[in-house]
Amino acid sequence: xxxxxxxxxxxxxxxxxxxxxxxxxxxxxxxxxxxxxxxxxxxxxxxxxxxxxxxxxxxxxxxxxxxxxxxxxxxxxxxxxxxxxxxxxxxxxxxxxxxxxxxxxxxxxxxxxxxxxxxxxxxxxxxxxxxxxxxxxxxxxxxxxxxxxxxxxxxxxxxxxxxxxxxxxxxxxxxxxxxxxxxxxxxxxxxxxxxxxxxxxxxxxxxxxxxxxxxxxxxxxxxxxxxxxxxxxxxxxxxxxxxxxxxxxxxxxxxxxxxxxxxxxxxxxxxxxxxxxxxxxxxxxxxxxxxxxxxxxxxxxxxxxxxxxxxxxxxx
Amino acid sequence: xxxxxxxxxxxxxxxxxxxxxxxxxxxxxxxxxxxxxxxxxxxxxxxxxxxxxxxxxxxxxxxxxxxxxxxxxxxxxxxxxxxxxxxxxxxxxxxxxxxxxxxxxxxxxxxxxxxxxxxxxxxxxxxxxxxxxxxxxxxxxxxxxxxxxxxxxxxxxxxxxxxxxxxxxxxxxxxxxxxxxxxxxxxxxxxxxxxxxxxxxxxxxxxxxxxxxxxxxxxxxxxxxxxxxxxxxxxxxxxxxxxxxxxxxxxxxxxxxxxxxxxxxxxxxxxxxxxxxxxxxxxxxxxxxxxxxxxxxxxxxxxxxxxxxxxxxxxxxxxxxxxxxxxxxxxxxxxxxxxxxxxxxxxxxxxxxxxxxxxxxxxxxxxxxxxxxxxxxxxxxxxxxxxxxxxxxxxxxxxxxxxxxxxxxxxxxxxxxxxxxxx
Numbered sequence: 001x002x003x004x005x006x007x008x009x010x011x012x013x014x015x016x017x018x019x020x021x022x023x024x025x026x027x028x029x030x031x032x033x034x035x036x037x038x039x040x041x042x043x044x045x046x047x048x049x050x051x052x053x054x055x056x057x058x059x060x061x062x063x064x065x066x067x068x069x070x071x072x073x074x075x076x077x078x079x080x081x082x083x084x085x086x087x088x089x090x091x092x093x094x095x096x097x098x099x100x101x102x103x104x105x106x107x108x109x110x111x112x113x114x115x116x117x118x119x120x121x122x123x124x125x126x127x128x129x130x131x132x133x134x135x136x137x138x139x140x141x142x143x144x145x146x147x148x149x150x151x152x153x154x155x156x157x158x159x160x161x162x163x164x165x166x167x168x169x170x171x172x173x174x175x176x177x178x179x180x181x182x183x184x185x186x187x188x189x190x191x192x193x194x195x196x197x198x199x200x201x202x203x204x205x206x207x208x209x210x211x212x213x214x215x216x217x218x219x220x221x222x223x224x225x226x227x228x229x230x231x232x233x234x235x236x237x238x239x240x241x242x243x244x245x246x247x248x249x250x251x252x253x254x255x256x257x258x259x260x261x262x263x264x265x266x267x268x269x270x271x272x273x274x275x276x277x278x279x280x281x282x283x284x285x286x287x288x289x290x291x292x293x294x295x296x297x298x299x300x301x302x303x304x305x306x307x308x309x310x311x312x313x314x315x316x
Numbered sequence: 317x318x319x320x321x322x323x324x325x326x327x328x329x330x331x332x333x334x335x336x337x338x339x340x341x342x343x344x345x346x347x348x349x350x351x352x353x354x355x356x357x358x359x360x361x362x363x364x365x366x367x368x369x370x371x372x373x374x375x376x377x378x379x380x381x382x383x384x385x386x387x388x389x390x391x392x393x394x395x396x397x398x399x400x401x402x403x404x405x406x407x408x409x410x411x412x413x414x415x416x417x418x419x420x421x422x423x424x425x426x427x428x429x430x431x432x433x434x435x436x437x438x439x440x441x442x443x444x445x446x447x448x449x450x451x452x453x454x455x456x457x458x459x460x461x462x463x464x465x466x467x468x469x470x471x472x473x474x475x476x477x478x479x480x481x482x483x484x485x486x487x488x489x490x491x492x493x494x495x496x497x498x499x500x501x502x503x504x505x506x507x508x509x510x511x512x513x514x515x516x517x518x519x520x521x522x523x524x525x526x527x528x529x530x531x532x533x534x535x536x537x538x539x540x541x542x543x544x545x546x547x548x549x550x551x552x553x554x555x556x557x558x559x560x561x562x563x564x565x566x567x568x569x570x571x572x573x574x575x576x577x578x579x580x581x582x583x584x585x586x587x588x589x590x591x592x593x594x595x596x597x598x599x600x601x602x603x604x605x606x607x608x609x610x611x612x613x614x615x616x617x618x619x620x621x622x623x624x625x626x627x628x629x630x631x632x633x634x635x636x637x638x639x640x641x642x643x644x645x646x647x648x649x650x651x652x653x654x655x656x657x658x659x660x661x662x663x664x665x666x667x668x669x670x671x672x673x674x675x676x677x678x679x680x681x682x683x684x685x686x687x688x689x690x691x692x693x694x695x696x697x698x699x700x701x702x703x704x705x706x707x708x709x710x711x712x713x714x715x716x717x718x719x720x721x722x723x724x725x726x727x728x729x730x731x732x733x734x735x736x737x738x739x
Binding site: 008085086087105107108109110112113127128129130131170173196197198199201202 | 509510511513514515516517518519520522586587628631632633634635636
């Protein structure tokens, strides 16, 4: 594996290896001194064409905990605003001896394009509506941890309901492949205008009725609703969305009693998720902060596996 | 001055001819087709074992001159045409400036006359600067030599504008060539809407957006009596609409392109911008329907929509890349290998769809080897197997999804107006 571009193109064995490595990394994060020398002298560049707080910070911390140098490039401060192509930006970064590029971009497929022009590993930190593979991995790690499946990351028998704006969600597109490759059953549920065409040809079940989507689910994953969707004519109002598809104590009651609630953030409290659910009021098992913590471990695992392999090949 | 193509297999669908013969050309016109090895001439070219057909005609190419000569120009584009076995091409008006004045029409015709390897028939824009509102000076454009008008690349969205445009063209007997697309449904779209777009997370263009455009233009043709030619039909329902129009006697014709007959939207899955065109590559059911429509005679022509773009324009994010692929130099090989050798079309049908068929759509000269016709001829080696290598293209651009494809059947040379062209 040279790059991590999508979970669709990542095998179940590779996903399990990444997750097992992330478990070891998580152990490092629990130490008082969170630093190992694994990637000392190596340079990780995060190239973000879209604003992001948690993903970028997560990658930066992951690099630093392994003693790599992390350089952040955001579009506003770079020559991209002068019209530089992605190809030339990649070539330049490689020339200044970056060892790995983490890219976030608003165009689906941008990470694939970057990988085509770069000899160094490319990690997709979210490309348009396409995929967000490290989010998919951290979600799998979070579920496996809570459900006691860390020995082999076998998620069979578990039903994960992903609720909301599926058409525009790269998180949902990575989770389809990541979770089903580990054996979970995945449901997509949301308004018809936010379900992509032919979604039922994915290895999942699809519905528009929230009760049907949530019934007996082991995990409810709530997606962020971009508030401009109503302006595009996809929804009448946020009020109606919250009433019909919002996740609250009542809708959660349809799921299994020990249901886990997840959200990739940032949340619109009161729209796709009720504040009480997000905060775990009344015994709700909301894992949003666990997801963030697992995100750092997963990104350490990705950097470690891709960059140390690159080094072995270079030595050979 | 007499030229003889001696002993080839002369296949001319316009006169139901398929026989080994000598083709005799005198002073730029076909003089006779006679028993093999009997004709005498100033130049005798032995074409034994080769296929001799009416010169191929491409109704739909973008030569990019004037204005975008870094992508293609009339010399390189017609050279690519000749290399692909074409003796005539209709060039679309989305140049800069657009083909919306007689001066640009004359400039193209003069350039083609002096540097061209094939005949060039300019298609003028239906509206000024292809802006979709005010009509171009269509009578003047026709007088200058425009063969048709088109809104290709910038389809007129306003139905009233299109209706009046058709009415205006009909009085001059000009055909309106239409790219059919309801743009309100395709904004930002880059691939066909379906499973592929869902997996890619790519803004999509539903087949219905094209079909709504086709239905509208058919109904406007019915209303106005204007001849309408549907450019690059890519969907199964589009074919059904065309069939309905035919059955009603509405004067509508249609073409499709080799890529819609050989590729589906799965070719986009790896974000290859050379598989990005408009209309987008569709589903397998559409591909099958298009093949059947060609065999059944519902579609009139195979045209390439040759759309050259420079490498730097295609080496970008998929949604930002321009639409279109080059097609002139792969068209015959694709049609022969994937349609004729697979028994979807007879060789005669294939040649008809690329010569007499398109000639009939726009009443162009050519498309036949009847004595007295212009001596536009294509010669092919049907036994030659070759691999598509974009670096060998005569076109200035290399944007093809067919690189590395193994094809059978290759153009050898063409004859344009009695003159041998070896690109």
